[in-house]
Amino acid sequence: MKAVIKSSPGPGFIEVDVPVPEPGTSEVRIRVEAASICGTDIHLYDWNPWAAGRVVPPRIMGHEICGVIDAIGSGVTDRAVGTRVAVESHIVCRTCPECLRGEFHVCRNTSILGVDRDGGFAEFIAVPSVNTWPLWDDCDPAVGAAMEPVGNAVHATSVxxxxxxxxxxxxxxxxxxxxxxxxxxxxxxxxxxxxxxxxxxxxxxxxxxxxxxxxxxxxxxxxxxxxxxxxxxxxxxxxxxxxxxxxxxxxxxxxxxxxxxxxxxxxxxxxxxxxxxxxxxxxxxxxIVGRELFATWEETTRLIRTGAISMTSLITDRLPFTGSAIDEAVRRLKKGTSGKIVLTR
Ligand SMILES: [Zn+2]
Ligand SMILES: [Zn+2]
Structure with missing residues (x-):
């Protein structure tokens, strides 16, 4: 499959062919329909000090993702093939003291998609089934992808x-x-x-x-x-x-x-x-870090479905799902001439 990766320490991303991932135990595989570009992706693209200190290339980029489940791993009973889902990008351990208190968003062992493990600027991605958020019928995949960052805003305004x-x-x-x-x-x-x-x-x-x-x-x-x-x-x-x-x-x-x-x-x-x-x-x-799991996702869904957040205004640019389109998206974001930019298939 095609995937956009950070191939080595230094600026830029490249598009390469990599094997399609198989879903592990308790994981689902998603056929990615849309992914949006984040400020974090710009730090990764530029290879700023934070990125250099955290990311170990080669790594598939992308953490704001929407797609359809196309395979389920062993032990998954709560998700079905064919379901369109958004993805919570923070994979938490569920065993540390914060997780045991229910404060998953501050899990000390958080692993972030497209940063600490392979992300979704790819045709497919495998993630824990608990990290998928089933979407409503006729949800635009671009909206599904942008729910992750909108969730940050929902969390920030909840204080x-x-x-x-x-x-x-x-x-x-x-x-x-x-x-x-x-x-x-x-x-x-x-x-x-x-x-x-x-x-x-x-x-x-x-x-x-x-x-x-x-x-x-x-x-x-x-x-x-x-x-x-x-x-x-x-x-x-x-x-x-x-x-x-x-x-x-x-x-x-x-x-x-x-x-x-x-x-x-x-x-x-x-x-x-x-x-x-x-x-x-x-x-x-x-x-404010991440989203509260999963109260923030419930509130984000409500705010989008009731029209309180106009996603058609927020998503200003739609680009094809290619490596060169990501280069273009980074350019536009740096110029400040766009709202949310989403890659769609
Ligand atoms: Zn992001
Ligand atoms: Zn934890």
Whole structure:
């Protein structure tokens, strides 16, 4: 089968022929219909320090996947051939202390598809059956693939009661844009999104933000946000960018007693005056990793099926399922001229 892999340490992916995987015990094999491209894939493509420290090539890339089960391994009784599924990309051990507490999303032995084991930029993938999420009849495979990152937004927005609140979304990539839609659905009174890309700031507005601010080079994020904020107080920040300025602005921007939900990953430690800006102001910071298994998937399904999250707006680009299309997708994502990009067959 064709698969897009990281063949050796260094930038880029290549398309190669590899054997079709056989499903192991408790696994299913999925014929992949759609896969979407993530910011993590860009780090892997560029081979940044995180990728270099974690990934052992050769490795099939891709962790946002939808397809149809075409074979089941021994011991699988809860899934059937022919079922269309989305895939939870975090494979957890179910035996560590966190797993035993039901906190699977912080499993200390998590293995991530397309990072720690072979992913889904391929014709087929074998995964544990418990990592598949059966989809509804007539679910668009592109939507199924994008449920994984939308789940990140559902998780990030679950930390506080958003109704009546003013929230700022920092970083209007696909997850930030999904946060805008969810905050709107949950009754937030005022939603301000900010991004360096005018396209993405506009998309955030389409998705549900009241204001989508473009941060011009050299401009102060605090000033840009304050201008649209007027005399409103910010109850919470959804920090989806990982940018140093965003995090440092967030701790000043939220009102005393407010919260910051942090999902964006930066490249280096960030200096914050915790005593003055966090402790003395009584802020609550939440680190958001992955999705809660599987409450987040239930809520994501509900939000998409009720139309609260417009997936047709969020998925801006559909490309063929080829290695060269992934190169093109990485280029477009770096330019900031797209929302979610999905490869489809
Ligand atoms: Zn992802
Ligand atoms: Zn575990």
């Amino acid at each position: 506080a009661d958003l109704s009546g609140s003013t929230v700022v979304v920092m970083g209007a990539g696909p997850i930030g844009c999904a946060c805008c839609a969810i905050a709107r659905a949950k009754g937030a009174a005022h939603i301000i999104a900010v991004d360096r890309s005018p396209f993405r700031a506009a998309l955030a507005k389409t998705m549900g933000a009241d204001a989508g601010c473009t941060l011009e080079p050299g401009a102060s994020m605090q000033e840009v946000i304050s201008q649209v904020l007027g005399d409103r107080e910010v109850d919470g920040v959804l920090e989806m960018s990982g940018a140093v300025e965003a995090i440092q602005t967030a701790v000043h921007l939220v009102r005393p007693g407010g919260w910051i939900s942090m999902l964006g990953l930066g490249d280096a430690p960030v200096a914050v005056d915790f005593s003055t800006d966090v402790v003395m102001r009584g802020l609550t910071l939440y680190g």
